[in-house]
Amino acid sequence: MHAQKLSTHCACFQILLYLSYSLYVNSFFSFPVRSSFTKIGYVVFAMKPYSLLIITDNVALRERLETYFSSIPLISLLPSGVDGPSGVVQAKLYEPDMMLLDMLMPRMDGIAVLRWLQAENCCRNTRIFALSSMKGEEAIQLGESLGVTYQIQMPTDEGLIFSRMMDFAPDRDGSIKQYRNRMRENDLNLQIDEAITFLFRHMGCPVNLAGYYQAKTVISYCVRNRGKAIFLSKEAYPYAAQIHGVNAKQIERNIRNFIEVTWTRGDMKAQHKIFGNTVEDAKTRPTNKEFIANLTQYTIRRLNKTLS
Template identity: 30%
Template sequence: MQEKIKLLIAEDNGYLSSNIKDFMASQPEIEVVGVAVNAQEALEMVKLTQPTALITDLIMPQSDGFVLLEKLSSGQYGKMPETIVLSALGNEAMIQRALSLGAKYYMVKPFELDLLYKRLLDLFNMRSVPTKVPVPAVKSRSLDEKITSIFLSIGIPAHIKGYQYLREGIKITIRNPEIINTITKELYPGIAQHFGTTPSKVERAIRHAIEVAWSRGRIENLNEIFGYKIYNNNDKPTNGEFIALIADRLTIEQTA
C-alpha cells in the first residue's frame, strides 16, 4: 500500500488555509503535517515534519513564497517536497520564476479545492484517469449570463447603477487583466465613458452595490461559487478586489 502524502500548507489567509487543511485532511491519501503563515514558519516545519508535499502561497508577510522556494531548492533542507504554488497573481514572469525554483504546478486564485487535490495526487501518480465517456453538447452560457447569475446569487439588485457598472468593469478586466492595477486611472474612466457619467460616480455606485450585497447576508453563496470560504459578513472586499475576484473566476472557466 502506498504511503500517505505528508502535506505542509503555507498560506497566511486564515480562511483559505483552514479550508485547504480541512479538505485535504479528509482525503484518505493525505496527512496534513502542518500549516504555516510565512516562509520562516514553513522552513521550521519542514525540519520537524519532513513533508513530501507543499502547497504554498507566494505573497505572505515577513518572508514570502519565493524565499521558501529558494531555500528548499538549495538542498539545505533535504529533498524538496513536491510543490504546488497558489497565487492571485498570474504574471508570466512570476510563474516562470516559481517553476524554475522547483514548483511543479502554479495555480491562480481563486481555484477549486477538488482540482488542487487532483493536482496533488498527480504529483505522486496516485490518481487514475477515468475513460472518457461522450456527453451531450451543452450550450454554454454567455459572459453576461454568468455575471448576472453571480450577481443574483449574492444579492446585487439589477436596478441599481452599480450593477451595470460592475458588470462592465468585470468584462473589461477579463479582456485586459492588467487594467485592475490602474483602476482609478483607466478602469473607472473606461466604465464612465461607456455610460456617459463620471469616474467618481462609477466608483461610488460600485461601492454601493457591494455594500448592498454584504448587507443582504448572502456571502456564503459567493463562497460556494469559489469552492472555499473567502469572505465573511464583516470582511468586505475593495472595489478592485471584488472585480478581480469575479473576473479571474470567469477567466478560469473560459480557459478550462
C-alpha cells in the first residue's frame, strides 16, 4: 500500500515536472539561421510570433508558401485566402501582422483588394508584401500609395520572401532588431542572391528578361550544391522550372537568350575579366554550362571572402 502511494506521488511529480518544462520551452522560439556553408546556428527569442495571411489564387504558389511558413516558429500561419474575395474576408476577420498578397488574380486582383482594405479602414497596421511579376515603376508606386510595404519580384525563393518580411516586421520589444542583424550576416540564401546580383550588375546583365531571374535560380542551386557533380538538364533546370512555373526546356532557352543579350549589350570589360578568352569580338558567347559554371565559382569565392 505504501509502495503504491509512493509510486502515485512519483508519477504526479513527473507530470508536474514535465508541464513546468513544457511551459518554459514553449515560451521561447528556437529556429535555425545559417552561420556558414556547413554549420547551422540557433537564435532564441522570447517573443510572440507574427500572424501571416497569404492571399493568392495560384494553388502551387500557395501550397509552397504554406509549407515553408508553417515550419517557421516565428510565424503563425492563418487560413489562406484562395482568391481576392475570400482574402478580404480573412483580412477583416484576423487583422494579421503581415500579409503576402498576389497582385495578379482574376475577379479581384491585388489592387482591388488594397482598395477594399483602405475603404473599410482595415489592416491599417498590417505589413503588406505584394507578390508580383510586374516591373513597371507606376505599378509599384500605385501599390505603395494603397498601403503596400514592399513589392517582391516574382518568382523568387521562399527564403528571400521571409528575409524581406523580417526587414519590415514590426519590432515589438527590440529583439527583432537583433534577429535582423543576425539574419543579414548569416542567411546563406540572401548572401547567395546578393553575390549573384552583384556579378550580374557588374557584367551589365539586362534585368527585363525572364532568363535573368531563371539564371539566378540555377546558379544559386549550383552554389548550394557545390562539391557534387550537377547535371543541368536533369537537376538544375527542372528545379528552376518548378520555381518559375515553366518547363526545363524553356529555362534552358531563356538562359541562352539572356546570355546572348548580355554579350550584345553588357560590359565587355567585366565579362572578359570573368570569362577570359571566351569573350572576344571574334569569338562566340559562352555556352549555358560555361556561363553557369564560371559564375558559380565566382559566387562561391565571393561568399568565402564574406564568411572568412
